[in-house]
Amino acid sequence: MADTLREVLDFATDAAWQAGRITLRYFQTGVEVEEKADESPVTAADRGVETKLRELIEARFPNDGILGEEHGDKKGTTGRRWILDPIDGTKSFVHGVPLYGVLVGVEIEDEPAVGVAHFPALNEMICAAKGLGCTWNGRPARVSDISDIQDATVILTDFVNGHGRDEAMNRICSRAKLVRGWGDCYGHMLVATGRAEIMLDPIMSVWDCAALAPILKEAGGTFTTWSGEATIWGNEAVGTNGALFEEVMALIKRR
Secondary structure, three states: OOOOHHHHHHHHHHHHHHHHHHHHHHOOOOOOEEEOOOOOEEEHHHHHHHHHHHHHHHHHOOOOEEEEOOOEEEOOOOOEEEEEEEEEOHHHHHOOOOOOEEEEEEEEOOEEEEEEEEEOOOOEEEEEEOOOEEEEOOEEOOOOOOOOHHHOEEEEOOOOOOOOOHHHHHHHHOOOOEEEOOOHHHHHHHHHOOOOOEEEEOOOOHHHHOOHHHHHHHOOOEEEOOOOOOOOOOOOEEEEOOOOHHHHHHHHHOO
């Protein structure tokens, strides 16, 4: 596996951009929505985007593993695995809201190493790789330096169903300066680019997390479970600007 991280990152960025063009063919067109077994929505755009990403990856890296939300797991032999969420924020997408993203993450020897989050309807591209920093539309991206939660902006995906995290969410939000919704991956990217400080997600899947973890880390922030573990496999996530991480964890754990 001689490819450098820079080469993998550049490829992932281009692949996400190409996939994003597909989403725009369907966006705000009244695309038909189906319901999956877990009651989450899926559209022809979701499936078409993942198919395109897989075709691109298999042509360039035929022996790599691929795990995607819509088309399952393909085993690889290189120690590198691509983890794909073709449209993160499908509910936003089908409602015509532009805060959805194409997520491309890469694990190398089980460690999140590359992340790309592309927001086609916003023309935003946020990219990172281990040791290479984070960029937002080609410019260096960093988290904010806000260290007082009373000055912080908190983002939530869901204000109604906290999935058992309601009390912790209320403790954090009641101390913040500003609380806003329409989160999904875009909320985490607001943290990575210094436009918010805390993102709370009580329910996540690995394809939601794989691209976000390296982006937040390279931007100077944190991406962990609600217990503070740095993993993409925790089925939940908290993103912070780093400076507020310990306070957020203390508020979560307070009884």
